[in-house]
Every structure is written in C-alpha cells, then in structure tokens.
Amino acid sequence: MSADYGPLLDALRGVRWAARRAVAAAPSGAHRSRQRGTAGEFTEYRLYRQGDDPRALDWKLLARSDRAFVRLSDDRALLPTWIVLDGSASMDFPAEGGVSKWRMACAVAVGLAAVAHASGDPVGVLALHADGVWRMPPRTRRGSVREIARALDALRPGGSSALATALMQIPVTARCVLVTDCLGDHESTIKNASVLAAGGAMLECVHIVAREECALPEGIFRAQDPEDATVWRVTSVDIRSGYAARFDAFRAQVRDQWRALGAGYTEVTTDVAPARAVRAVVAGVAL
C-alpha cells in the first residue's frame, strides 16, 4: 500500500458507514435489510393478516390476549459499494503545486473503500483514466483496499469524462459513490444517475473542487478547458467576481440536482484533510 494512505487509514479506523436505508440484498451483513423474517433479533409485533404464514404467529401472546399477532424480526444484509472515480483531464488540476483534484479523489476513494471494507461490505472500483477504464468488482477479501490504492496510484488522469456510461454498469442494488468534479458529462451523468436511483441504488456524490478553482488567478490568462480546446476565455481582474458568482451558482445547481435524486452530496475542496472529507461523506454532512 502506498505510504501516503497510511495516516488516512489510521484516521478512519473505527469509522462505520451505515446505509441510509434498508438494503434489498439477501446476503447477511451489517446493514438493515428490507426483508423481514424469522431472524433471532425481535423487532415488533404486527396483527395477523390473512395470508400471513401461521408459523409466524406468537402463540403465547395469542393465548394471553386472545389476539393474533405475528412476530417480526429484521434481517441484516451486505451492501456492495461501488466507487466510481472520474479521472478525466479536468481532474488533473492544479497540475503543479498543491493537491490536485485527482489526488484528492484518490484519497477519498481509498478512505471510503477502507471504511466500507471495514463494515464488511464488498468494495468495487470503476476508475476512468487517461488510458481507459480500470474496473475492480466488489470484494470483501483482505487486501482489497491495498489493491485499490496501488491501482489508483498507477493511474493517470486524462481524456474526457465518460461517467454517464460508467454509471450504467453499476447494479441498482449497490451503493454507488461518484467521486467527480462534475465538469464533464454532468447532465448525462445526472440523467443516468436518476435511472439508478429509481432502481433503488444508493447514490453518493463527492464533488471535488480545487481551491484554485474557487477564485480566478491574478493577471491575464487565456483560460483553456483541458477537455475541450474550443472552450477558452480570457481572465482579468474585473471579471473575477463574475466568475465566482457563476461557479457558485453551478455548484449550487449540482448540489440541488443530486439531492433531488435522493442522493447524498458532499462538496470536498482540495485543501480539506481527506480523512475529514471521508467522515463527512460517511456521515452525510456538509463540510
């Protein structure tokens, strides 16, 4: 495992990542399942309705109260977690000096994988990078987090974003965490994410924002979109406020879009400690 992730993983030791709602999966795990059954852990009584299994009747209670109740108990299930990493060219910013969005995304992904793995959930990664797509199906075995960290270290961001396409590979029964800057095919991603959400998938969006993006640099530059050469603007001092307003509006729009889908949304800037960012994502709170 890369030495860079050691402090991060130490900081996340003991953190658990509970599902925000009951999961539909059958395998036994740490998360509350939608299924009600005869598990040992009693939850509640419910009046018997026609069609219920008579074996679920609590006969002693029926004898005491002369009323037919069914004994209910919750199942515990596993929640496969997919971490989809945006490795487009826009994530390689800033290229020099400071923590790039890609490095921050990798740290958050490794942290989330470690937290999910510690909860006993299988963790899979789908990383888009300059040379294509790196995919690791969800695993629970030991060393998965280390494998993820090593693989992400070897990847290099580049190319254009294809998150929308990658999302279609995620099963609806899984928890899907998108770590992205939302600057690529964002509209298509939102569209496909809505399909996943409608299918029951639990979506989390970790919006990576570089601190350097929040304000335009001093001086006059020809700002060039790294993913689209046709998009370029000229920066100057007098338009910094206009830029900031537009960018803030965009981030607010992105946040609203994800929340409208019922997904979790966390904006993470590159100057935040990765462990803190992971805790915020897990807790579902804003930084």
Add this chain to the structure above:
Amino acid sequence: MIGFAMPWLFGGALVSALAITALHFLSVRQPRVLLLPTARFVPERDARAVARQAKPSDLLLLLLRVIALLAAGAALAGARCDERGARRSSIVVIDAAQRADSAALLRIASATPTGDAAEAVPSLVLWVRGVSDDPGVAIAAAIRESARQAQANPSLSELSLTVLVPETVRSRRGWDAWRRQWPASIRVVRSAHAVPNDSTASVAPAFGTVRVVGTATARATDVVGAAFAVRGARSTRATATAADGADTDADVVVYRAASDAATRAGVTVLWPVSGVPAGWRPAPAMDSVGAVAANGLALVAPWVRTALPPALSDSVRAIAWWSDGVPAAVERARGASCAREVAVVVAEGSDLLLSPAAEGLLRALRAPCGGIGVPAPREPSGNSGGLTQSAYARASGFRDSGSGSRTTRPAWLATALLALAFVALLAEQVLRRESAEMVTS
C-alpha cells in the same frame, strides 16, 4: 557598391520595411495559456489589446519579412552590384598608327581637362584607326564609348574627351560633321608637340624650297614649273648635271619626266607630263572627272583621268583625290624621305594651276613627308573670354532611355533577389503557422 536603376522604388520598399518594423513594436499578444477546468464559467470578453513594447516581437518573423521586402524591392528597383561609383570619366582618343609612341602620348593624356592635378579622373585610351586622316572618327568612337560607359556605370555623370591629332590631317569634314554630336568642348592635343588644350600654335606645314625639273624636250614653259614658280620655286630643264645640282639645295624636287635617279631631296615628286606614273595602271578608258581635291581645296576643271592609282597601304597614302574619291596623287614613304606620284595631266598652256584653287594640290605636293593635309582642327580656348562649352559632357545624354537601363546588373541578380524574397516569404509563412499552432495549443 550597390546602386539602383530606380532608387525611388527601393526607397518605397525601405519605407515599407520600416513600417513593418514599427508594427513589430506594437504587440497584439495572446495572454499566457492557463489550463482551467472551470474556464466555461469565466465571462466572455474581448482579449485583444494593442500595446507598445520596448523590444520588437517575433524577431525571426520580422527579419524574414524585412528580407523579403528589401529583396523584392531591390529586384524591382534594378539593383546593380558592379557599380564603381566613378562620377567622371575621361576618354582619350589616339590614332592607332601612333601606338609606338604610346608612353609619351599617355603622359599627355594623363593631364585633366581642367588642369587640376588633384582631380583624379580615370582615363580610357581609345586607339582608333584613321584619326590622322579625319579626327571625326575620334568623336564617333568617343561617343560610342561614352554610351557604353554611361550604360555600364549609372553613377557616371560627366565625360571629357581628349583627341590627340597630328599637326595636319587629311580632312576635317568628318570632324566638322561630328563635332556637334559631342556636347562639350574637346581637348585637342597636337601629338607632335604635345601642346596643351586649345593651343593657338600655328598649324601651317613647314614648306621648303622647291625645284621643278622639266623635260628636256619641252618647247614651252612647263605649266607645273610655272605654277611652282609663281609660288617661289625654281625651274630647270632635265639634264644630268642639273638634276644632280638640284638635289643639293632643294627640299622638294618635282620631276616632270620619269626618273629613277636617286635624289637627296626630302620630297621627290614625279609628275609626268603625260602617260602613267610608274606603279600606276592605265585607266581602261578615258573618263572625265570634275575636280581634283587636296588639302581641303578642290580644283574644278574638265579633267581626264588617264591612270588608276596603286593599292594604298601604310607606305602608300593618297594625298589628292578625284571628285569621285579615287586618289589622284599618292605618297610613297622611303625611310626619312618620300616620293609623290601625281597622275593629273595638265594640258600644255593651261593656267589652271595658277588659280588659287590649285593651292591645295600644290601645298600637298610641297608639304613635308607625312604632313599632307589640312591643319588639324582647333577648339576655342578656355582663356579667350568668349562663350565656351564645359570641359565635361553630361553622361545622361549618352544613356539609352529605354527599359534596358532598368534591369539589374548582373542580369541574374533580379532572379536571385526575387528567389530570396520568395524563400523568405515561404519561411515566414511556415514560421507564422507554427507560431499560431503553438498559441492555439
């Protein structure tokens, strides 16, 4: 040194190059490129701004553009690399027959027309045949050479002409005809004395004593002897003793009968009363001729030509001519002396030779060997106070105003310059495209 046939055209190219250079001090620069993923949120605005800068931008591009402009301008302006820059030239014309005395003659020619020793004018010596016959050929040759020099050297502005002539020449008709064609004064130098320009020294030939030896059988007074006698000559009859005695005290001895006796006289004239002189051919048929001309004078009479002259050469020269140009008298050089043969038959008792018009022929016969002809032409003196022409002729008068003078020299220079301009423009295009690609990327 480089000159131009049309300097104003090159000046235009130079001004254009300066304007382009000035434009390179104004920059319309693209700002530095910053890869910013959120570039789409930057409000759009015009990014161009013109600004002066201390150093010219795109030095290589500037260099290529200036080279292309100047090369094309130089080609169109008719650049000339072979310019020597001489603004004055002096032409000295000397008779080709006097090459033997070239050292002395060139010393004469080295003096400048104005006499200013500090004014160094390169001289061109033309050795022209026939200057002693008629100096007009010297002017013609000088005009031809002047035109060549004026075409070859556009910076040439003035030309002077010096002609070295003997004391006497055979004719001045050519000189008189050509003189107006030279638009300045001509420095005429007597080659015998090397006198300075516009000399007023006498050009009259030195005449010696004349003795006419008549035929022994002549009954009356010989017309030739009478003609010379009128002009101070002595006449004797042809006897052995008389002839021998005549040789001792006469510079010119005129024999009216065929004689092959050796004489000590400087000039021997054989003028037979009738018949054909030795070496002459009889004329195929008697033909009449209107006049005999010599020394610038024509003696008009119904002459009958009885003999045709021998072939002329350096040693056999004509001294008198019939009106149709055929020599009527020739001079044969015999070392320091000479013999003159006259084929003009004068009727007995004729007084034609007594007329003033016969003076030309008689002077030609009495003239020293080689000094036959009219006095060499003179040019008005610069010190005479009269209206005199400039010593230098304007070279522009000799230039051809046609398109030929507007070409480059050497001729391939225009092609080379245009090729250079083309290559520079091509390189500029490539360089500009690369720069644009770099800015775009």
